Each structure stands twice: as C-alpha cells, then as structure tokens.
Amino acid sequence: MATCSQPRPDFTARLLLILVVATSAVAADYAAISQDHSKWLLSIANASALSACLAVHLLFPKRPRLSQLLLLLCMVSPFIVQLLSPFIGLRHPWELVLLTAVRNLAIWFALGKPIAHQRASALLAICVLIFASCIETTHTMAMFVAFAALGAGLWLLRQYWAALPPMLRRASSAKYPYLRVIALYVLIAIIIACVFLQQPAASHALAGFFPSSGGSFDADPNATGGLNDAGGSVLDSQTPSGTGFSKNASSMDSNKPCLYDIFTESYGKPIRPDDNGKTISLNQSATNLKRQKAGGDALDMAREFDIRRTLSTPPSRFRNQRASALFYYRGPSRHLRTGVYDVFAENIWTRSPGAAAYRPILRIDDRSTWMAPGFAPPMHPLSRLYSHEISTGLLDSAEIPSPAAITRFRIGLVGDPTFFALPADHVLRLAKRTVPGGTVTELTSILDDATAVGATPLATAASAPESIPPRITELAHRWTSTAPPGWPQVHAVLTHLQEEFSLDRHAPIATPAVLDDFLDRKAGPDYLFASTAALSLRSLGFHAHLVTGFYVDESQYDYLSRRTPVRAADVHTWLEVQLADGSWTELEPTPGYCLPGQPLTWSDRWHNASQFVLATLRAHAAMTFTGIAMLALIWRCWPPILDAALSTFLWTRSGGNSRRDAQRLLALIEWRARIAGLSRPAAISAARWYARLLPDSPNHSSELLTWCEWAQFSAPDAPSPVPRHTAIALRTFAIRRCTRAQLRDAHRFYQGNTA
C-alpha cells in the first residue's frame, strides 16, 4: 500500500519570496523618501515596526498569530494616522498611505506558510514595485526592480518545479535543476546586455524576431520604407537593400492601394507639421525651398502619421479667424510672466544686472525638440507638473509669456537650443528675434501646491534694504504687529491690502509721491498694490520682487478654440516671494485677482472637510454638546425610546380606520420582534410566525392575527371582523402585552416545548 507523505515546505522558495517582498518594501520606502526627506521619520518608524514584527516571528515561531496581528496593525496604522492628520499635523498623500498598507500586507502574506498566502504576497509585491516605480523613476529604482525580478523569476521557477506532477519528473527525488536555471538567466542577461549595450549584430538579430511594418530594416539607422523607422531614414531608392515603398513613378502610379492609402483610410489624413513652427528656425532660402517642394506631404516618404483614429472636427474659430488678441493661452496658470524687477530705488523698479544673465538650455534628447533649462527648479512634494500652450497672436516681443518654474518647452520642430534664452529671472524668450504670430509654444511647469508652499519657510534677509520708504515700513510693521513671524506676516500684509484698498486702474499718477498718493487714497492700479506688498515684505526681512506679465482672465475663455485670449488690457503686475529652498512663489495683493486653483486631492478634501466640521462644532459648542448627549442617550437606549414613540403614535392616531389600525399594530409587532432578534422569516406568514410568539392569551392573540389577516388580504370593501370595542381591546393588548420581553419569553417557551 502506497503511503502519501505530506510535501515538505520549500524553504528556498519562502526565502526567495521574502527576498522579493523585502526588495519591494525597500523600493516603496525609497519612493516615499525620495518625494520628501521629511518622511524619513515615518519610514524609520515603519521599518522599526516591521523589524519588530519579524523579530517576534523569528523569536516566537510557534506563535505566528502574534506577529501577523502586529503586521495587520501596521497595515491599518497608516490609515488611522491619515484620518487623524487634521489633528496631529501630519499629512501624506493617500497614495503613499495605500502603498505602505499594501507593502505591509505583502509582508504579512509572505510570513504565512500556505501557498495561497505566498502567491498573494508575490502579487502584492509586484503591485508595490509597479507603484513605487511610478512614483520614482531613477536608476536606483530600476535596480530595485531588476533585483526583485531576478528573485521573483527564481521563485516562480521554484514554484513551478514544486507543482510539477511527479509523473513528469524522472524520479520523485529529482533535484532542482540549478545549472539549467543559471544557464537560463545567463542567456537572458546576454540578451538584455546585447540590446542595451547596442551591439549591432546581436541587436539586429534580436530585432528580427519582432514584427515590423515593412521597410528595409528596422534596426538600420538609415532604414526607410516602413513606419517607425529610425530617425535618419533616407529614401528607399538610395539604399540598394531597401525593400519598402519608394518615390518612383512605378509605385505611385499603380492602381493598387499602397500602404499609405490604407493608413489614410484607416486613420485619417496625415498630420501636416506646423509651417511656422518648422520654418522660424530656418533661414529664408531654406524656407522658400521647402515651400516650393512639389507634391506636398502626400509624396513625402518620411511624413508623420497619427496612429490614433480621430473624428473629423469642424474648423474652429481659432484657426479660421485672424488673431484678435496678443496671444491665446491654454493651461492652468493665471499669471504669465514677461519680466521680473528686483531693484527698487527712488520709486523706480529696475532689473538687477545679474537677472539678465542667461542660463544654459539643454535639448532633452535627439528624438524630440523638447528643451529643458539647465537648472532644475525645486519641486515641493505635493506640487505637480502641468502642460501649457501659448499661441502667439498680435504680441510682438521676444519674451514668451510663460508660467514660472518651467521644466521643459518647445516650439514646433525648432531643435536648436541657442534659438532660446532663459535668463536668471526665468522668463523664457527668443534669443535673436521676436516671437512670430502663430507660433505655438508648449511648456511644462511646476505648479506649487498651496498647502505645501505654506508649510515651507520663507527666506529671510539679514537686513532690510534702506531704499524702502519709511511710511511703508511703518505700515508693514503696524499691519503685522500681532502676526507671528513668517507666513502669517505675509498673509496679514496681503489681507490688509485686499480688504482696505480698492483697485482703480485709472488713478492719476502723481509722481514722484506715487506710493504716498496710493496709501492716502487707498486706491490705485495693480502695480501699486504689488509694489506696496513687495516693499512691505522686504521691510519685514523677506525676499520679494515685482513681476510683470499677463493675467489670464477665465471669463474670457473661448470654448470653441479651447483657449483663453489674452489682450493688452490683461497686462498685470504682481509679486513673488522667495522660499527657504530658493524657489519663488507667486503672491497676489490686488483685489479682484486670484492665484490659480488646483484640483483638490483626497488629502485636501479630507483635511478641508474635517477643518470645516471642527470649526462648525466649535462655533456651536452648546448645541453640539446637547446633540452629542442626545445621540448618546438614543444610542444607549434607542429601542425603548422609539418603542414609546411608536406606541404613542398608535394611541393618538388609531380609531379612524379599522384596516389601518390593524396594519399599524402588525407593523409595531413586526418591529418589536425584529428588535428582539425574532425577525419573521420571509417565507413564513405573519399569522403563522406570531401565533407562537404572541403572549399566552389565546383569544386576543388569535383575534388580533385574524384582524391583521383581514386587514392585509380581504376585499377593500369587506367589513371589519372585529367591532370597535374589541378593536380597542386588541390595540391595548398589542401595545401593552406584545412587548419585546414578552415576545422573547414566548419564543423561549415555544423552543422549550418543541425541544
């Protein structure tokens, strides 16, 4: 008789899995830390808790429940901390909270012995890795992912080997094929190395395994004829080995459909690159030559196709009309900068000599025309990247109105970095010419999160400049006399300006005492607001400068072109203040203007809602206390209260309609039975169920149930089976005798009898 032995747990597989999970956990922590160094504390706390759990698991192997319970607590704790964030001052994005919880759950499953737990742990570890690699995309993260992939592959092979039916093995004691696994990994490593190290022969041989759209050869940098060919493609006729389409008469005059016709029918007409975008970087002769090119894009082998299927859209107003605004803007910003003034002397703002120094501009890669400033603007943890598009209209200047903190930009196919200039004031401009009309500038910039900015300290100067008018200095100190240092002072200045001063675009300019006139009249144009605010902040020791540019008025938004036209009337002045990390953030002192709003994250919504609730409760403390007391009272003894209310209702509202009275009594009994835990099963009628639950008063019980049956199922015009005095007695019986306690007693008595 064959004996079936229980398979021994695969220690190596468990070890590999723990390795993979640990790698993913470290990657998750690395991703969280890389976002904000202040999270070191949280990560250390997490690591300590997990280490404690692992120690408990190792030291007390016979009590795995204890360690698993601890890990479960670790999994829940991030949510609890996040929910308590409005009260304890810690705030993290919900994504990180979720990542931490999933990571802990993966570890919890990895410690379990069942194979289902291990599989779940592996799956969760992959999720954590993907999540972490989405947050952080550095080479270090790639190393984590590669290491985890190595371990996961070994674990998968190990599991596969363990799950193979014994009949497929040569012997039941067949050993794990370590040598073959190692050989497999070496082969994979060679393939990867060939691809990434760009060994031409090996890369070409490997590329041949992948399907292509035709053409001479995909891996050939000078290939042609197919889609997605390399960038340096040439005409097929110039390469003898080419196999794709060529621009010759025999292929173009054929009546058979060619590849381009098929693509045109499937995906629409080809994209025509913006002539302006392409030509402004060319000299005049090259531009003329390009315009004289015969045949247009239809005969161009290197033309671009949009592989997305798009619906035909009616021509928009933006395309068909002459420009009527300086430029057209699409994006989230409201303040587009064209100049920065940081020196104030004798009522005049000027630029410092260092502000005009150009910063380097780098082309991101050779495959696109995206440019990036040579210096990376600091990015706060909750800040995000947003895309902007500026279509120049009547604007005639070298400066491109653009938001602050630009991370990349491009103008069509212009690929020469020297074509642009980016001074230290971070205002993008063309180096040698003005921006032609119709130029579309695409930008990506960092839009700061107001909360994160508010949590960042301000940069302070050692001493206030002497050129600040004393009246403004006195005013600033008076406005901020009760405010603590830092952001509260800034808010105090802005609040006073916005609430006590009014905007008057046509106020007379009384030079040289323009600021005094503004302070006297408490009205003036926007640049006086900005000047006063900037000087006030400077007098308080903060770094502030004046910014001129355009204000994007959302009320002017054109839904047809999906852009907001910006005209000369939208010229605006505001200020920026410097933070401790060196970045600048916008401030808006002028009433009627506001900073761009950001879509609220779940953290913001939760924080705002909890703050609102707390403020409301504080404002109505007495009512809140009374309400809480009443709720507690109802929570403690709500069945009797509701029972009394229903009974009173029945007493006061009965007697008019016999059918309705009976139905109400039955509803009362049903409710009491439900509260008593004796809910009527759905497939049993009320008459049968309550015949054994009602108190031991046969006449009243049967009469009451007959009355209720009549009320439910008899003809609408059927007379009542009980006279009025009997109905009163039955109502008394139902309300006073058929209580929850009586129903419980009757049920207990019935169960005793049936047992």
Place this chain on the structure above:
Amino acid sequence: MSLAEPTAPATFVPAASINALRSVLQQAILGKNEVIELTLACLLSRSHLLIEDLPGLGKTTLAKALAHAIGGRFVRLQCTPDLTPSDITGFSLFNQKTREFEFQPGPVFSDVLLADEINRTPPRTQSALLEAMGERQVSADGRRHVLPETFFVIATQNPHDQHGTYPLPEAQLDRFGVKLNIGYAAPQHELEMLQAAVGDATPTPPRATLDLPLLAALQRRVANLHVNSAVQRYLIELAHATRTHPQITLGLSPRGLLTWQRMAQAWAYLHLRDFVTPDDVQDTAEPVLSVRIAQRAEAGQNVLREILETVPVPPAGNIKHGAFQ
C-alpha cells in the same frame, strides 16, 4: 335544503351540509382529517380527485363514501387493461327501427365517476377522460354531449412500481386538482375500525348529505372568494419558482396555477374566511403540485418544501394600504 348564506364575514359559516359531508367522510375513514379536508376542498374547487396509495388503505372506501354523500348519479368504473375508450365515453348503435345511429352514453355521463385503479388501464383508454375532465363534455361522432355541471371524477391508482400499472400521462395528471396519499391509520383508529366491523355483515352506504344544486351553489360561492393581488403575485412567484428550479423538469402550468388558486379559495372557505391568505396557498401547495410537476430522478423529497421556504410571502405591513401613514 338551502344554502345558508353567512350574515357577515366575521361570523362566516359554510353551509351546514358541508359539516354533514365532513362527518360522513370521517365515519368512512378514521383519523384522516387532513385528507378529508383536502378532499372537500377539491370538491368545492370543482376539480377532480386522484388518490394514490397502496392497495387496501381506503382509497375506494373514501371515494365511494364521497360519491354516495354527494348524491346524484354515481357510476363506478373498474379500470382494467382491456378497457377501451368507448367503454368510457359511449358508442353509437344502429337502430333497426329508426334506421339511424343512436349514441349510447357511457359511464362518463354521470354526476360522480369513480375510476378505480385508473392506472391499470392503458394510456389510450385513460385519455378518453381528458375532454370530460377538462371541459365537461364528450365529443363523439361529430356531436357534442354535455356533462353535468357538477361532474366529478374520483380516481384511485396504485403506485407506479406496482405490477400491471401504466403511468398516467402528464396531460391527464394536469386535469386532476389534487393528489392525495392516505397512508396507514394510527393504531387507535385501526382498533376503532376493527370494533366497528364486528357484526356489520353488510355495511350500508352513507346517505346523500348534499344535493347537486347545493353543491353547484357552494362551488360558485368558493369561486367568488376574494383573492388579494399580493396573494396572486405570491402564487405567480411560486409557479415561477417551480419552472426555474433545477431539480424540476416540468413546472406548474397556467391551468395548474388556476387550479391552485381555486383550491386556496376552497381551503379558505373551509376555514371560515372569505379571503385567501398566503397560508391557504402554502397548505394546498403539496397536493396541488405533487400531481402535476415532474422532478428529476435524483431530486429529493424536499424540493417543494424548499420552494415554499424560499419564496417570500407578501409583506406583513400591506404596502397597498400602508402602515404608519
């Protein structure tokens, strides 16, 4: 004899003759009150009765007692394998005097027909009763012969596993109202039966306690009993459950649904109510459904119970009228 109409639903009392009929049946077969009640309900619902059980358990006794108690023309038909359809419905004879064919009515032309051991005759002969049971008429030689309004068939059959039996076709079964099993009597009732048999050499048949016009009036009264729409929906849901249950191969037909409602009406009438409740539907479910639904061979005995315990009854707080409004 006249029908005593109730004065008010609160004191709703069926005709006294029903009580007399009940007494006659209780004397004929002892200790089977539930079977007797279902038999009465079947009679009042204008259905036909099928009694199935082992030989000697009182099927024929109950049928004969009921037939005699109803009154009218009573015919007993002993179904044998050589019985032909014309032996039941009748046949045409050539009259030498009138030189014409004359129809000779068969035993089906009666008020109460007792088809004893009906499943011992082939299905071809059984089918001769289809039209008579369903439409209360007989068509022969192109002419239609109407049966009495109170035509009532009481059939007995032996279990299918007995020797010399044919299964009743589904169309035939669907025309019966209920199927009853009598079962063995309790020991005290058997003792009482033995004591009553001593000295009774030629038992006399019971006298008729119900005349046919009164029976027709009672049947009309039962048909007029109120059935709430919620109860009707409950009936429909139960019928739907029988049609969709995985263990049931033949669900309840619309004719069976009508029969069930009429049986519930008769059951409510016998329980002194002038309206039907879900309990009436549940009480008559097993005899009504067991005759006309077919289960899979591997299905257990609790399929009907499972259906009744699954389908919810109409809510206690009648939504139509509304409590606490």
